[in-house]
Amino acid sequence: MKDQLVDCKRCGGNACYEQHIDEQTTTWLCMGCGFTTSTLMTEGSKPLAEIKDTSPELYKDLLFKDDNGRFWAPATITLPAKGMVFLDGKTVKDWKWSAVKATELSEEELKSGRYPKGQTHKMDMATAKIFEQKGFMDALEVIGFYDL
Numbered sequence: 001m002k003d004q005l006v007d008c009k010r011c012g013g014n015a016c017y018e019q020h021i022d023e024q025t026t027t028w029l030c031m032g033c034g035f036t037t038s039t040l041m042t043e044g045s046k047p048l049a050e051i052k053d054t055s056p057e058l059y060k061d062l063l064f065k066d067d068n069g070r071f072w073a074p075a076t077i078t079l080p081a082k083g084m085v086f087l088d089g090k091t092v093k094d095w096k097w098s099a100v101k102a103t104e105l106s107e108e109e110l111k112s113g114r115y116p117k118g119q120t121h122k123m124d125m126a127t128a129k130i131f132e133q134k135g136f137m138d139a140l141e142v143i144g145f146y147d148l
Helices: 046-054 057-061 107-112 136-142
Strands: 004-006 016-020 026-030 035-038 071-074 077-079 083-089 095-104 121-131
Touching: 046 057, 046 071, 057 083, 083 121, 083 136, 095 136, 121 136
Parallel strands: none
Antiparallel strands: 004 016, 016 026, 026 035, 035 071, 077 083, 083 095, 095 121
């Protein structure tokens, strides 16, 4: 099977990237709504339990179960040398997408020991740009996602 764009089971948009990992596993990332799922994200599954155990409350509150029994969660996209797109807000009605750019660590920061060995960039929150709930694609553009 080849990767393709399909209709999103969460928002109905036609910009949902379907990727076949192996014969049993398929993932979906909707560029329209910014939510993601996989064939593994079902009730009682380990991946869903991990999301419920480790994600912020807002991410858990926004979980969406589609008609195939798969749970969709907001995506967090991190490109270590470019930037990060993440969900920001307080309630299921009051949230937006944030995009921040990565900046190179200075020599002083590299020597400080505050960052893991091999890390060369950090996320610069001062560069944050805010996008509405339907602005996921625009947020990805800020971090150069489409330049890959």
